Amino acid sequence: MFTSQPIGFVSSPYKETGEVPRGLGAKHDVDGRLKILPQFEAGLTDIEGFSHLIVLWEFDRSQGFQLLGMPPSDNRQHGVFATRSPYRPNPIGMTTVELLRREGANLHVRGVDMLDGTPILDIKPYLSSIPQERLRRGWLAEAEARRK
Amino acid sequence: MFTSQPIGFVSSPYKETGEVPRGLGAKHDVDGRLKILPQFEAGLTDIEGFSHLIVLWEFDRSQGFQLLGMPPSDNRQHGVFATRSPYRPNPIGMTTVELLRREGANLHVRGVDMLDGTPILDIKPYLSSIPQERLRRGWLAEAEARRK
Numbered sequence: 001m002f003t004s005q006p007i008g009f010v011s012s013p014y015k016e017t018g019e020v021p022r023g024l025g026a027k028h029d030v031d032g033r034l035k036i037l038p039q040f041e042a043g044l045t046d047i048e049g050f051s052h053l054i055v056l057w058e059f060d061r062s063q064g065f066q067l068l069g070m071p072p073s074d075n076r077q078h079g080v081f082a083t084r085s086p087y088r089p090n091p092i093g094m095t096t097v098e099l100l101r102r103e104g105a106n107l108h109v110r111g112v113d114m115l116d117g118t119p120i121l122d123i124k125p126y127l128s129s130i131p132q133e134r135l136r137r138g139w140l141a142e143a144e145a146r147r148k
Numbered sequence: 149m150f151t152s153q154p155i156g157f158v159s160s161p162y163k164e165t166g167e168v169p170r171g172l173g174a175k176h177d178v179d180g181r182l183k184i185l186p187q188f189e190a191g192l193t194d195i196e197g198f199s200h201l202i203v204l205w206e207f208d209r210s211q212g213f214q215l216l217g218m219p220p221s222d223n224r225q226h227g228v229f230a231t232r233s234p235y236r237p238n239p240i241g242m243t244t245v246e247l248l249r250r251e252g253a254n255l256h257v258r259g260v261d262m263l264d265g266t267p268i269l270d271i272k273p274y275l276s277s278i279p280q281e282r283l284r285r286g287w288l289a290e291a292e293a294r295r296k
Binding site (some may be wrong): 001003005036041044046048049051054058077079081084092096108117119122123124126127129131132134135138139140142 | 149150152153155162170184186190191192193194196197198199200202204206208215216225226227228229230231232236237238239240242245258267269270271272273274275276277278279280282283284285286287289290
């Protein structure tokens with residue numbers, strides 16, 4: 001296995017966990033920056049052409065993992081692999097962001113839900129989508145339906 | 149930072165890197181299994197309700213990283229963070245699969261592009277898509293256009 005290393009850090013308006021919108025209908029449309037370390041800047045070559053990026057990052061302020069947990073979007077427990085819980089065996093978070101512009105080693109993006117200073121592990125181009133009509137979303141769709 | 153640990157392993161028909169379809173128009177529609185370790189099985193609770201899953205896994209047969217590389221889909225170099233290259237600072241791969249059915253700690257899935265025995269790091273539910281018409285795909289769209 002491997003030991004993770006940051007390729008950069010997130011600059012985000014959210015300083016504390018409680019400030020990040022959570023639960024059903026939470027909107028993630030705030031702007032932030034992905035500040036890539038100088039030694040990795042060459043890896044950003046041609047990234048400007050992509051409208052959306054997938055950011056993998058570390059839940060560096062969560063301790064340990066819980067296999068079952070109550071997500072903010074429901075009042076029932078679900079398995080960690082059926083949720084986006086921060087308490088995961090490998091503490092890896094994933095966020096899709098819109099790339100607004102690149103300035104050298106800084107990527108200005110929209111849609112951050114990470115805390116300020118979060119270590120970035122990887123960036124991948126967003127290449128294709130599963131059509132919305134083909135998606136089933138299990139307990140989350142049920143929780144949304146119950147709230148209506 | 150953290151040291152990765154496998155939550156399970158991929159069972160795939162691909163035994164060697166050369167067998168995995170690559171490049172423009174490559175289809176990933178073969179079936180495989182995500183064999184989750186017994187101690188993590190509780191984390192799968194309610195995962196059956198999701199049609200698609202995002203699998204994070206380790207490029208355990210790639211050594212080191214290359215910030216610039218030539219992807220199989222183009223004859224030009226691009227930055228590692230603008231490609232799905234296996235030679236990444238953190239060797240994390242990502243694959244979206246369709247969940248066919250669950251049998252205990254085994255998830256039968258369609259769309260594997262991992263090698264047999266690949267360590268699985270995380271599974272997340274696929275919750276929403278960026279509409280295809282909003283996506284720009286940079287060098288990849290250009291490479292596709294040049295091939296036509």
